């Protein structure tokens with residue numbers, strides 16, 4: 001239950017999105033929540049990383065009293081007690097609970113989260129991303145193509161165990177990757193093992209339109225059609241004024257599945273240049289990110305037939321991890337852009353230098 005909304009069972013498949021504005025820019029965030037609400041969002045997520053963000057949230061809540069808000073927490077899990085009065089749900093990422101307070105066992109941190117969620121009647125999402133997996137699970141996993149899947153499933157199993165130990169039932173699980181086929185496979189495996197747990201579906205960093213919609217559609221059509229998926233989020237790289245499109249695309253895909261209109265092939269076949277980019281959120285380190293992502297798409301079009309992956313990410317939270325598997329990966333800092341080639345850091349470049357540098361590297365890989 002997210003407030004009055006049921007996720008799972010016979011309830012409709014709910015659609016959600018996330019604000020990309022700076023949370024402390026109260027006016028802009030309220031505007032964006034309204035834009036997403038008007039598009040028909042059931043749930044709206046906001047990132048909270050500091051006490052200042054919580055103060056902003058308190059202001060925001062007054063202007064949008066009816067919105068079902070979910071908070072995205074990263075390392076600073078203790079913020080849950082401060083945000084709890086203003087929201088209906090909290091998402092945490094098992095991979096991020098390892099970074100702060102290293103001497104506190106993760107299980108104790110989860111107990112803190114579930115205790116607060118019980119007290120304030122909140123729902124939780126255990127949100128696992130392939131790009132930010134629990135480091136302890138990653139090391140345990142075999143170094144083959146199933147590494148991500150094994151590590152992600154091991155992590156989610158552990159956290160479901162914690163929920164059971166603490167008698168907490170009001171939760172949903174997500175297992176996301178930027179590869180639609182991985183999303184299909186892992187969610188099928190999860191649904192088989194945990195058929196009673198509601199699932200939040202999403203393809204992370206699906207990128208810009210139209211490819212972002214295509215990748216998401218392939219994953220959702222394959223899963224929703226067999227009854228897997230209870231709430232969805234479409235992650236698209238869009239300017240702030242167009243964030244409503246995430247909701248519109250999500251609703252369109254669900255409508256099509258209900259009506260039996262399938263547009264995708266059974267599997268996603270990646271041919272040619274693959275550009276993945278994050279949808280951005282309040283953590284984005286420079287507002288030039290969306291323009292940079294668009295520019296990367298534009299200037300790399302000459303390599304459209306090369307089987308290479310370029311990742312463009314908005315910040316250091318998920319940037320370093322999500323670029324690990326790309327041939328070339330960029331992530332933004334306030335005044336520079338980091339560039340990685342097949343897992344190895346090449347350096348930091350200014351916003352002016354990065355595009356020519358990327359093209360040089362792409363040319364050498366293409367050759």
Ligand code: SF4
Pocket residue numbers: 278279280281282283284285313314315316317318319
């Ligand atoms: S990479 Fe950073 S900016 Fe982009 S969506 Fe993830 S947390 Fe937000």
